[in-house]
Amino acid sequence: MSSFEEAETEETVTCLHLTFYHPGQDEKMMFRCLNFCKREQVRADDTAKFGRDSSICHYSLMDARVSRIQFSLHFYRKLHTSEYGFEIKNLSKKTKLTVNQTELGYLNKIDLPWKCIICFGDYQILAEIQEGEAMDYFETHLHLAEAPILQEKCLPSLPSLQPIPENGIPPSVFLSQGKSPTEIDENEL
Numbered sequence: 406m407s408s409f410e411e412a413e414t415e416e417t418v419t420c421l422h423l424t425f426y427h428p429g430q431d432e433k434m435m436f437r438c439l440n441f442c443k444r445e446q447v448r449a450d451d452t453a454k455f456g457r458d459s460s461i462c463h464y465s466l467m468d469a470r471v472s473r474i475q476f477s478l479h480f481y482r483k484l485h486t487s488e489y490g491f492e493i494k495n496l497s498k499k500t501k502l503t504v505n506q507t508e509l510g511y512l513n514k515i516d517l518p519w520k521c522i523i524c525f526g527d528y529q530i531l532a533e534i535q536e537g538e539a540m541d542y543f544e545t546h547l548h549l550a551e552a553p554i555l556q557e558k559c560l561p562s563l564p565s566l567q568p569i570p571e572n573g574i575p576p577s578v579f580l581s582q583g584k585s586p587t588e589i590d591e592n593e594l
Contacts, residue, residue, distance in 0.1 A: 419489050419537035420444065421478070426529040426550040428534065435468040436549060444544040453478040453545065456496070470526055472497035480543045488517050489543070490536065491517040513566050522554055529554040
């Protein structure tokens with residue numbers, strides 16, 4: 406047997422891609438302590454913390470308006486499956502955190518969707534989970550957006566709950582013209 410045949414099977418690693426944006430990022434340089442160059446490994450039993458306090462948070466945001474610990478991400482294995490996920494928890498007493506428009510108050514937590522936008526204050530973070538198999542650690546890969554994320558990657562809006570008539574013309578067209586819809590017999594067409 407060759408050494409190639411005896412080598413252990415290479416595991417894929419779950420990677421959390423985080424793309425950061427703040428309207429004042431060029432002037433205030435609040436992301437200067439983040440490593441945008443390469444992937445970083447985080448042990449599975451560690452909690453990835455984001456905030457202003459660099460002695461507690463691995464991901465420091467240099468902004469006095471950010472809480473000492475703004476939020477945390479916890480890696481876990483879903484019950485009765487081989488899938489992994491992340492749980493996001495708001496650790497700020499002063500600032501609400503939104504995840505895809507779901508508002509989280511202090512100590513509220515939810516599962517992080519595979520693709521979502523996290524917002525607090527003027528910060529926008531696009532989070533995308535790349536699935537993997539490794540159990541002992543995950544990776545983070547940080548990116549910097551040059552334009553607002555909410556404008557670039559709009560989340561699908563909820564479908565309209567108004568019924569659409571068979572002729573395909575929504576009632577709002579009639580109302581904008583000052584007319585109300587009238588029923589017409591199909592033989593009159």
